[in-house]
Amino acid sequence: MAKKLARKELVDMVPYQSARRLYASSGAMQGKIWLNANEASGPGTYQVNSDSINRYPDFQPESLINAYSQYCALAPENILATRGADEGIELIIRTFCRAYQDSILICPPTYGMYAISAENHGADTITVPLTKELSLDIDGLKTQVGQAKVVFLCSPGNPTGNLLSQQEIKTTLEMFADSAIVVVDEAYIEFSPEQSVSTWLDKYPHLVILRTLSKAFALAGLRCGFTLANKDVITMLSKVIAPYPISAPVADIASVSLAKSGLEQMRIRVQETEILRAQLTLWLQQQSWCSQVFSSDANFVLFRCKNKAIKDFIFNSLAEQGILIRDQSKQQNLADCLRISIGSERELSLLQQTIINSFTTTTAQAVAQEN
Template sequence: MSSLEANPLDLVRPDLRGFGGYKSARTESLRGDVWLNANESAWGNPADPQARCRRYPDPQPPALRQALANLYACAPEQLLVGRGSDEAIDLLVRALCVPGRDGVVISSPVFGMYAVSARLQDARVIDVPLVDAAAGFLPDLPTLARAAREQGAKIVFLCSPGNPTGHACCLQEIAALADALAGQALLVVDEAYVEFSDVPSATALLGQHRNLAVLRTLSKAHALAAARIGVVIADPELISVLRACQAPYPIPAPCSDLALAGLGAEALAQTARRVEVVRRERERMLYGLSTLSGVRRVYPSQGNYLLVRFADADAAFAALLATGVVVRDQRAAPQLGDALRISIGSPEQNDRVLDALRLQEAAA
């Protein structure tokens, strides 16, 4: 079976096939000027003088959904808007994995929410660790596919660019993995950082691989982390299943309005300019960190961060914190007992990182 022929509904839990979910007052296509069908207040809150939040929001705001579809070059029916990529991950695991039977495949070190969502669903976590190679931390794609087939996985999560490692898989690798998983598992490509990458989005492959889903977010490049707007892009039939499993009103109206404004032409142009700054600063930081004697290795990255191994990670972390710079301590993650992840900030913030580490080395 090819991944184009593979019906994603065959991967859905049998008890959820045809599940309609909760029908809220906003799912009905009714017209009127006096709305008394959702037990909402007839008045706005005193802190909301325009009464914008008096009524429940649209479950999938049409204007926002269309704007996101335009941004990600897909059809609106291929896209579900949710509360960040975290909700999409949780929905996929709940919709596909039978508790106590099915599994998900991950490649550690990686974003922790895949394993958290699996545990909450009582789905087995099958870990095929990344390979620490000369080119960076690389996924073992043939072993990922074999593990999924042999151990009964319904989902394979592929973080690209990888968090915290920074490696991005090319489209040919993703397509080959989707083909290898046809009829067995859904390949979920998490592209939270793809705007910073040289590698194109895997959404370009959706037309040829029905067992593929792509996660995108406005939290990173678009600077809307607090708005919690993320999407899963996949076969429309799978999107319908996920919507039935989703909470009735997932997108608060103020967040939807902010996201829509943030996807306007001028905002997108500003975002593109800032992404270019981050990409330039990423290369400057990679070189600057590599020149420090206390740095063992800086991994190349396609994200807005660098994974750095230190001779004394504890001292480096403390030196940065003493100057007010907070970075992500990765030492508890598999294979990363000497590593910190450093996000790429503004040029001035990046200078503070380098200065703090140079001072720490000089004092050592």
Template sequence: MNNSFIDSLTCDFVRDLTPYESARRLFSGGNDWLNANESPFSNEYSLNTERFNRYPDCQPESVLRAYAKYAGLSKEQVLVSRGADEGIELLIRGFCNPGKDSILICPPTYGMYAISAQTFNVSVQKAPLNSDFSLDLAALEAIANSDNLPKLVFLCSPNNPTGTLIAQEQINAVLALFAGKSLVVVDEAYIEFSPQYNQTALLADNPHLVLLRTLSKAFALAGIRCGFTLASQDIIKVLLKVIAPYPVSDPVAQIAHQALSEKGVDLMQQQVSTIRFEQVWMKQALANMQGMEFQGSDKANFLLYRCQDKDALMQHLVQNGVLIRDQSKQILLGDCLRITIGSREENQRLLALIQQFFQEGQAA
């Protein structure tokens, strides 16, 4: 079967789509994975195999109740999915008409909002962040008052890849601008690293607010793909219409339930404290290194740096088995590299390689 035949059958909007460049797609090797904002911890869990011959529940009751308790909400306000990425897709599928509707993003930000929209033939409007990575409220107001309203407004706080928080007054302003017009989706994938800034209290008075959460980051469970959408019961009902029949496998549900137990949450918080300590240490070490200019903020589990010799530095790191993430294709992030905070050993190896790079004059 030739490629032209497959190409002729492919949807027009898919044919020209550039897939998301995930950490594993970009690199197949590497000893230290510091490019995907994963946790350096690997925790033990037990599994009961008695029900592996049965299909799992669409929404495992034990997981819903555990996350609702953790978030301080009712279980009717919670939907569990294959990572927060599926939550993004479900919102687009449930609320956006293909070929007609749009979403709104504020780059630089997480790439899957745009990719997911384009996958469903939904257009993407953009209101780029200001130079200090705050929201451009004037641009958002213009869109909110236009004839081309987006169905979904995606905000990320803490923002990936800038590590910045959206100021509370700006979130309040966006909610006011789009009340009765669009859903405002705040991605809180990294909120455990800045828990005091979570927006769950706003759900009660803002029926158009949606929050995205995940177990991939602070809970050290990227490998099980488990995320959560928090919203009004009416929004959850819409998402349940478009979700797969069995989105969460039984092993995933068992592990998620254990991670969300009192013991599991305590462990997560201890490990977050360790990561935050390492982040401070790493930031201080890099502050004295000429050629690395800190950007944004440190409210998640990574750091962002501008490096004029970023291509040569990336090559040096890859050759030595250490992987970080090039963010320079995004607006406002020319020559920027994002560094995930790893274990002390991983951080030390990375720091030593960066020092070696500049000391040996490999920079242009």
């Protein structure tokens, strides 16, 4: 019955395969080392105030908006709090793309939810792949001016980890100035804060920036993100968002994370992550089965194995020991690539030792000699 009544294009649609959804079977969540979702390795400590839990929350909790306003140095009118950055993606597409008429533009390899959200809404997706150097194909983008209503850029990129140059972003903004909203996804910007384009909002009224507390702030389970934009854009997005998008407990915890002590903890966490990322990068570069390690400005490392057999062997060997990483080999130009989130020092040590032990087997030696 459901298939009969559902929109035709949704019947065969494959939903986004999140890290948890991939392992959603009974008992699959227990005893795992999760290095596949770019989460922080440990939570902070927060107290929840339940005094007003019987009341609906404010549409945009003032304490939260003011806290993020101070953090990002923008006026409250330029900020919309959302249920993670993912809701921001959906709101932008629903607001600016007419179903079955308009298109978004993405630059793969990139975050999968842009295309999924567009498909959910009935919008087409235009692809202009990144170059082999993972920079924007400016000439390719020029051919799509007037064709796309929303352009999604991700910097630092996911799953690549690299930053787009500010000149590339500026060129894209100027190119689409009269025809499209240009979204810069800064979910990982706390790892390269000096590369944010948030100060450009006054100059480019069609610029929209996505942020989240899920990564550097270690609050992935909270589901709290922010959309930063010109006041007129925020007004339009506010027309399609749910009436109570941010629950009171979420607002309370998020506000605390943005206070002075919370920001200090976040910055310490970023420093620790950068040290572990550098150590993991060096270790990968020293492995004979690894042909490329991508430069990263995020909380993960993407690397390429010498062939598919080795890639599959490493992925499966880790999974058998309950260590979960992300296979990115189906992404454009990422054949034989795996991504490791920067977990704790202990988790990364276990990952390395598990790989080393796995390659001592006869099977592994045979795999390593292929191709």
